Amino acid sequence: MKRKFGIKTLINEYTLIVLAVFLVISFFAIHPYHPQGVYVSFTKEPASESVPSGVIVNKINDFKITNLSTYYHVLNNLPSNTVRVSYLEESIPYVYSEKVSYPFLVNLSEDPVNLGLVVIEVPETNLNFGLDIEGGTKVLLEPEERLLPEEIDNILGVLRERLNIYGLKEIPISYVQDLSGNQFFRLEFAGQSQEEVRELLEREGKFEARIGNTTVFTGEDILGVCITGVQCGLSLQPRVLRNSQGQETIYWEFSFQIDITEEAAKDFARATANLSSGECTAAGCYLNQTLDFYIDNKLLEGGSLNIGSSLRGEELTTASIQGTRPSKTEAQSEMRKMQAMLQARRMPITLNIVRAETISPSLGRAFLNNIFTVFIMAIIAVDLVIGLRYKTFRIILPIIFITLSEIFITIGVAGFIGWTLDLASIAGIIASVGTGINDQIVITDEVIRGGRKSGKYDTMKKRIKTAFFIVMACYAASVATMIPLIFASAGIIRGFAITTIIGISVGVFITRPAYARICEHILKKE
C-alpha cells in the first residue's frame, strides 16, 4: 500500500514532528560550533571600558587570534602601548558581527602585559557551566542585622559599586532567603580566591568629594545617607515639563539627603563661593563646575553632580542630592546608584561569610568528565537489561534513541533559558532521565499487552491512554514535590529541582509521546 505524505500524516505523526523540532531547537541552543579566537569570560581595567564580556576576540591591533597561545604570543609582542581589540559579538544564533573597541593604553613593562581581559579557549558549547565546574568562588553572606526591603536594595547597590570600583564588573550578586526567613546575599566570582573575596568585602576605600582639584569632603565627613523614609527627605516624584509649544512630557525626579560635618559644610561653601554660573536646564540653573566623587583617587562612573546655583557659598550640613530621569525605574536606579557610591568606601553593615566554596578549574572539569563517563556506562548497562527483557532490537534501539533525545533536549532547554548548569543541575538531569526510563518501560508493556490480546478491553489507543494516565499522575506528583526545593536552603540545590522539572516535563510532553508512536509503528509490523 502506497503511503502519501499529506496533512493526515502530519496530524498522525505530530508527536514525532514535535520531537524533531525540539531536537533542532536544542541543537541551536547548545550551539556546538563557535568561530576561532579566544572567549572573554570577564573584564577588568583597562579593557573593561571598551570590551564587553561574553564576546570572542579575533584580532588585537590587526593581528589574528585563533586560540590562547596566539593570544599570549601577540600580547607579549605588542609594538606599541595602544591597543585596539576586534571582537565578534553574536546577535542571533550563529550570526556574528565584528566590532572594534576604542583604543586604550596598556602598560608594556608588566609581565605578562595586562589588558584587563580574562580569556579562555572558545567554549565548545553555549552552555553556562556553574563555578563548581568552571572553577571560582561562591560565597553566601549573611547580614548581622535584619534588613528592610529598601536596605536590601541598598546593600546590593553598595556591593555592586564596590566591586565596580575594584575593577570587577558583571559579578552575579543576588539576594536569597531560606524558608526560615534568613536573609543572604549570594556572590559568584569566576576568577577570585576566598582570600581575595574576603579582602574585597572588608577593604575600606578612601572616599573624596572634589570640586575641580579641591577635596570638599571625605568619607569620614558623611554622617548619614538617607536610604529609607520620607522623614529624611527621600522622594521620588513625577514632574511635568511644558515646552514652548505647549507639549507636555513627564519626567521623574529623585532626591535624598545626606548629612555632613560642619567642617565639610564650610569647605564646600569656600569652594563654591567663587564659581561662576554654568548652564541652565528646565530643572534649574547650575554652577560651572561639578561635585565629583572619587574612591582611592579614581573618579566613579556617573559620579559627577551638578551643583545648583543657589548653593554658591552656602554652608549646609544637610544637602540634598537630586536627579531626573525619563522613567520611574531609571530614576530609582540612578538614586540607588548615588546612594551606593556615597557609602561604597565600606560596607554600611557587617556581612558575615557563612558559606564559601572555591573549586579549582581542573577539579571541576574532572568532575564533569567523571559524570559524563559514568552516565554513558549507566546507559549501556540499562540497555543490556532492557535487551534481556524484551529480546528484540526493534524496541531497544528506540529506547536508547529516546533516552538520549531526552537528555539532549533537557540540556537544550536549560541552555535556551540560560540556566547555569552546576553539578546539582547535572545530577538532576541524570536522576530524572534515570527514573524516566521507567515510563518508557510502562508504555512498552502497555503497547505489547494490547498487541497480544484483542477484545473490547484492549484497543491500542485505550492501552496507551491508560499508560498516559499513569504517566500524567506521576508527572504532577513529581513536579509538585520539586517545587519547594527551589526555595529551600538559600537555593543551594535549586539547580537540581529546576533541571529535574525540565527533564520530566520534556519526557512527559515530548519524548514519551513520540516513543509511544514509535512503539505503535514497530508493533504494527510484527
Add this chain to the structure above:
Amino acid sequence: MKADYLDKLERIYEHDYKKLLLIPAFMIVFFLIIIGLTQASTGYPFYRDISLKGGSSITVYTSIEYNLNELITWSRSALSEDANVRILREPISGRIIGYDFEFSSIFEVEELKSIFQERFGFEMGDDVFSVGTQSPQIAGSFFFDAIIVLIFAFILETIIVLYIFRNFLPAMSIVFSTFIDLLLVVGLLDLIGFEVGLASIGAMLMLLGFSTDSDILLSTSIFKRQEGSLISRIKSALKTQLTMTIAALTAFSVMFFFSNVMIIKQIAIVLIFGILFDIMTTWILSAGLQRIYLERRK
C-alpha cells in the same frame, strides 16, 4: 524444582498476603529502632554531611599516590580533629585524581593551605586546592528547610493522589507506603552510617515521585482495569515493575560505584535503597492493605 518453587511463592502471595504483611511490619520496627538510636546519639534522625551540619571540606587535585591511613592519621594530628578522607579516582582507569578531606570545624583558608602544602610537598595554588566552608548555624537552618520541604512534599503528594483516586483508602495506602519507603531508606542510611546532604534530600523527593509511580501502577491494575482476575492483573503489573526496578537499580548502582562526585553518590544511594524497599512497600504492604480493603468491600 523451579516450577514448584515459583508456584509455591505464587500461592503464598495469592492467599497468605496478610501474613506477608509481617515482613514490612518487622522492618518498620527494626529501622525505627535504628533511627531512634541515631536520634539519641546525635540529636538528629540521620547523620548529616557538611551542607547540613557545617564544617570544612578540602579537595587536593593531584595524581600522586598517598597512603589513605597515613593521611587520616596526619589530618587528625595536624588539625586536632578526625577527618573523613576519601581517594578520588577515575571510574575506568582507576587513576587517582585527588583527595577529599572533611572536617567538622571551620578553618582559615590560608592556614589550611600552608598545612596542606607542608604535608603534600607542593604549592596549594587555586588550580590544585579546593575548599568549602559552611557555618553550623546556617547549616542548621538548611536542615530545618530540608525537613519543611519533605513535609510539604508529602502534603502535596497526598492531595494529588486523593484527587486522582477520589477514594480515601487506596490513596492513603499509597501515601503510607511512600512514607514507609522513605523511613526505611533513612533507617538503612543510619545503619551504614552514610551522611545525608542536601543532594540526598533532593533524591528523597525524587523517591517520593518514583514510589508513587509504582503505587499508582499497582492501584491502576487493581482498580482501573477489569480484564482477567485480580491476581493475573497484579502479576502483569509486577513484571513491568520488576523491569523498571532492575533498570533503575542498574543505572544508579553504576553511578554510585563509579562516580567520585559526592552529589551523585548521595543521590544514587538514596535511590538504590528506595527502589529496593519500594518493591516491598508497594507489592506487599500497599497491595496487602488494598486487598484487605477490596475484600471488606465485597
